Amino acid sequence: MDPDRPSWTHVFNYTDWQQTLLARMTRWAHRALCRDDPAFLYSAENPSDRGELGKAWRARQVVCLRCPVRDQCLKHALDFPEPYDVWGGFTPPQRAAMKKEQGGSDSDQ
Numbered sequence: 001m002d003p004d005r006p007s008w009t010h011v012f013n014y015t016d017w018q019q020t021l022l023a024r025m026t027r028w029a030h031r032a033l034c035r036d037d038p039a040f041l042y043s044a045e046n047p048s049d050r051g052e053l054g055k056a057w058r059a060r061q062v063v064c065l066r067c068p069v070r071d072q073c074l075k076h077a078l079d080f081p082e083p084y085d086v087w088g089g090f091t092p093p094q095r096a097a098m099k100k101e102q103g104g105s106d107s108d109q
Helices: 007-012 016-026 050-065 070-079 092-101
Strands: none
Touching: 050 070, 070 092
């Protein structure tokens, strides 16, 4: 068994990619401020209007500003494309622009 993977991941028959993802996230995600913040409890990805989505994203970005694992979170969202919500203080369009600047694309997903 890979020492970088949590011992419990084999129970769920995760693929190697999923196990790698889980292992990386378990190193930092438990310290993320968003895990206990009410601003992150409900997804706003399908709001009734774009203003509602922008408001939700801004509230989440404020939490990210003081998060101790913001850099790890952003790296995760860029390495394993997260198409929804705020990760590392950046919205999906902002991350897509960063990825494009780095020479990647949205089709990396």
